[in-house]
Amino acid sequence: MTATVVTVTSGKGGVGKTTVTANLGAALAMLGKQVVTIDADIGLRNLDMVLGLENRIVYDLVDVVEGRCRLRQALIRDKRLPDLHLLPAAQTRDKSAVTPAQMIEICDQLRPTADFVLVDSPAGIEQGFRNAVAPADQVLIVTTPEVSAVRDADRIVGLIEAEDKGSPLLIINRLNPQMVRRGQMLSMQDVLEILAIDLLGIIPEDKQVTVSTNQGAPVVLDGKHPAGQALRNIAGRLMGQEIPLMRLEPDGLFGRLARALGR
Amino acid sequence: MSVLNRIFGERQPSSRQVAKERLQLVLVHDRIKIAPGALDRLKDELITVISRYVEIDAGSVEVTFTQSKRQSRLVADIPLIGPARRAGGTHASPAGVEGDR
Numbered sequence: 001m002t003a004t005v006v007t008v009t010s011g012k013g014g015v016g017k018t019t020v021t022a023n024l025g026a027a028l029a030m031l032g033k034q035v036v037t038i039d040a041d042i043g044l045r046n047l048d049m050v051l052g053l054e055n056r057i058v059y060d061l062v063d064v065v066e067g068r069c070r071l072r073q074a075l076i077r078d079k080r081l082p083d084l085h086l087l088p089a090a091q092t093r094d095k096s097a098v099t100p101a102q103m104i105e106i107c108d109q110l111r112p113t114a115d116f117v118l119v120d121s122p123a124g125i126e127q128g129f130r131n132a133v134a135p136a137d138q139v140l141i142v143t144t145p146e147v148s149a150v151r152d153a154d155r156i157v158g159l160i161e162a163e164d165k166g167s168p169l170l171i172i173n174r175l176n177p178q179m180v181r182r183g184q185m186l187s188m189q190d191v192l193e194i195l196a197i198d199l200l201g202i203i204p205e206d207k208q209v210t211v212s213t214n215q216g217a218p219v220v221l222d223g224k225h226p227a228g229q230a231l232r233n234i235a236g237r238l239m240g241q242e243i244p245l246m247r248l249e250p251d252g253l254f255g256r257l258a259r260a261l262g263r
Numbered sequence: 264m265s266v267l268n269r270i271f272g273e274r275q276p277s278s279r280q281v282a283k284e285r286l287q288l289v290l291v292h293d294r295i296k297i298a299p300g301a302l303d304r305l306k307d308e309l310i311t312v313i314s315r316y317v318e319i320d321a322g323s324v325e326v327t328f329t330q331s332k333r334q335s336r337l338v339a340d341i342p343l344i345g346p347a348r349r350a351g352g353t354h355a356s357p358a359g360v361e362g363d364r
Contacts, residue, residue: 147282154290157333183277190283194290196332 001034003114005107006238007136011152013123015144016173019209019219020231021120022050026218027235029084033115036075038087038106040132041122042097045089052216053078053086062090062097064106071109080221085114095127100134107135116238125159133160138238139168140200145175145186150194157197169200171234176205177248201234203227204248291328294335302326309339318344 008021018041025037039047042062048054059074064087071087078084087106090097103119110117121132133139139160143153153170160168172191179185188202206227212219219228220235226246233243276284306326313319320342329336 147286150286151289151293154293158294161333180279183279186279186282186286190279194283194286196330 001111001113001115003034003036003107003111003117004238005111005117005119005135005137006140007040007119007121007132007138008140008142009121009129009132009156010123010142010149011125011156012143012149015142015149016203016209017123017142018046018050018120019213020140020142020171020173020203020234021118022047023218023220023228023231024235024238025051025084025086025116025118026078026081027220027232028116028118028238029078029081030220030232031235031239032083033239034083034113035116035118036085036087036110036114037118037120039089039120040098040103040128041120042089042128043091043094044122045091047120048076048086048088049216050213051078051084051086051218053088054216057088060088060090061106062093065098065102071106080217095122095131098131100131103131104135125155129159133163133165136165139165140171141168141197142171142173143191143195144173145180145188145191147186150186150191154195157195168197170195170197171200172202174205175202175248199245200237201230202245202248203230203234204246287330291330291335294330294333295328306339309341313341320344 006024008017008024010017018039021037025035029035037047037051038061039045040061041047045060048057053076056076059069061074063069064071064074074087075085076088078086107117107119117135119132119135122128141153141156141160143149157168170192172188175188176185180187188199192199204226206219206225208222208225209219209227212222212225219225220231222228226248230246233246236243306324309326310319310321310324314321323342325340327338327340329338
């Protein structure tokens with residue numbers, strides 16, 4: 001095995017990087033892949049909570065880097081999905097506790113035994129971002145259909161292209177099809193036209209994501225929610241499967257009528 | 264849809280359209296990283312240089328940035344003052360000076 005290192009980043013905070021990382025990790029593990037998720041947000045760790053693993057942390061990323069434990073000892077295995085692992089961030093240190101070279105070293109150690117290493121980047125374009133992007137084979141940029149998130153995503157696209165990391169792929173999170181239809185929200189096409197990079201997937205706005213995060217159980221674990229379906233599709237595409245974009249709502253008057261009656 | 268919009272007096276552009284246009288404008292400048300006054304100086308110098316060779320309508324010169332995909336382009340629209348114009352023609356022949364960033 002030689003793992004693909006995928007870094008999830010965004011520029012702006014609060015657009016769903018951690019939720020996307022946690023769910024892609026879970027979805028890939030459900031599809032039988034060996035997955036290690038790494039929380040690169042040192043000082044503001046959260047991937048552990050979103051995955052529901054916060055009570056099982058013994059060692060963290062900085063402990064590994066500073067030699068207080070071996071990498072294997074710091075990895076937490078998810079009991080629901082034995083193929084899913086977490087390397088948590090340190091909570092009491094800051095971004096300067098790790099260097100880009102050390103992140104590359106850690107990912108290289110994981111490559112032989114994993115299929116995917118998913119790195120959850122902190123917001124911003126400073127050292128934490130540099131650390132997260134350094135080991136990446138593929139960068140995923142998460143944005144929401146809002147001006148501030150799209151503007152920041154554009155900055156990140158420029159930085160990734162300058163770093164020779166290949167073309168980043170875009171994930172549009174929290175799209176609300178009704179608002180788009182009413183002219184109250186940027187559409188998928190609007191965002192793609194502005195950013196001019198390839199799309200990996202769209203995740204519809206879904207209240208269940210909040211509920212799942214409350215419970216520390218990734219939304220992909222539960223079969224029926226639209227956001228979970230969208231994230232499973234994205235995981236499949238990361239594995240190289242051809243999966244068409246999810247229909248966010250039926251087209252035309254009859255479709256809308258059917259939807260209105262169905263509610 | 265547009266008929267309905269007209270009937271109900273919805274003449275303003277949607278906030279979606281406003282968002283898109285604002286983003287497109289701000290990103291042109293974000294991507295180029297040019298200081299606000301620099302574009303005006305560039306335009307003035309361009310006029311000075313080109314005027315050495317041909318007679319131009321300096322007041323109508325437009326220097327703008329455009330985007331296609333992630334490629335930024337500096338476009339200068341420089342109307343020449345030529346015989347057609349003097350003879351009362353409707354269009355000055357524009358000399359487009361384009362340069363990739």
